[in-house]
Amino acid sequence: MANSPTGDSVTGRLVRVLETFTPTRTVQSAAEIGRRAGLPRSTAHRIVGELVEVGLLERDDDHRVRIGMRLWELATRSSQALRLRQAAMPFMERVQARVREHTQLAILEQEEALFVERLSVPTAGANITRIAGRLPLHASSSGLVLLAFGERELQDRILAGPLRPLTRQTITDPAALRRKLAEIRTLGHAVAPGSIEEVSTGVAVPIRDETGAIIAALSVVLPRDAATDLALVELHRAARDIERALRAQH
Incomplete structure (x- = not known):
């Protein structure tokens, strides 16, 4: 897939975003995700927004982000x-x-x-x-x-x-x-x-x-x-x- 100016692939950046979630860190802000993933703030917000739009991530009432049910569904179908x-x-x-x-x-x-x-x-x-x-x-x-x-x-x-x-x-x-x-x-x-x-x-x-x-x-x-x-x-x-x-x- 196409690389970013820093050389990261699109897939690599998506994985880094998802890997910021852990069993004890289940809810984060987009800014926290970007910092932990090592991504620029604007990039992190864009990726998070796209993942929320397709249901892989979800936002709560405080605009914090968690793993979406859609991601769980896809991951377990053939696991x-x-x-x-x-x-x-x-x-x-x-x-x-x-x-x-x-x-x-x-x-x-x-x-x-x-x-x-x-x-x-x-x-x-x-x-x-x-x-x-x-x-x-x-x-x-x-x-x-x-x-x-x-x-x-x-x-x-x-x-x-x-x-x-x-x-x-x-x-x-x-x-x-x-x-x-x-x-x-x-x-x-x-x-x-x-x-x-x-x-x-x-x-x-x-x-x-x-x-x-x-x-x-x-x-x-x-x-x-x-x-x-x-x-x-x-x-x-x-x-x-x-x-x-x-x-x-x-």
Whole structure:
């Protein structure tokens, strides 16, 4: 597509505008969008106006902007994540009912764990994960599973660093991370105590497609000192049921 005077493509500028929205930043002014996207004020206002006109963004009564329902509709029509979520939901509900802690589903997206679903109860412990939120592969239990069973090139890029610490327990040494990934492949699951939040332990298992490739990670977030045995039993059982449900869709 045609480039701007600064060399940005039209598509690139649109993506930068949309990427200013996050799970915790859902409403912004056009000026805030422009600043965060690194765009001139006039360009930002024009792009926002065009996106509002076609329904991809919406304005509220205060003229602030949010993601539009039209964008959600288009994004979910053929989404593989939606297919996965639909197959997984009944079994995630079973895990959540029995473990009574946060239960979540993540996929690999641009070298991060992207969470496409999360179930919880008011009494569950601390958890920073949100639907459509991301966590580093080397820190989260879901990310560790996706990384351990990922392609060698992906592992090499992550191991090359930097491995940013989120807590004192986050693995930041490449050699230690390599050993952890080997352990996960051997055990078939990941346990990450205190890696994202010091008061919590993440426990995750892989979900495979019909070819045996890892397509997602199913996890729970437990209080730091909680036993993991029940969670692992329920997660492995749910993963097998999700895999069967995905095969039945074909």
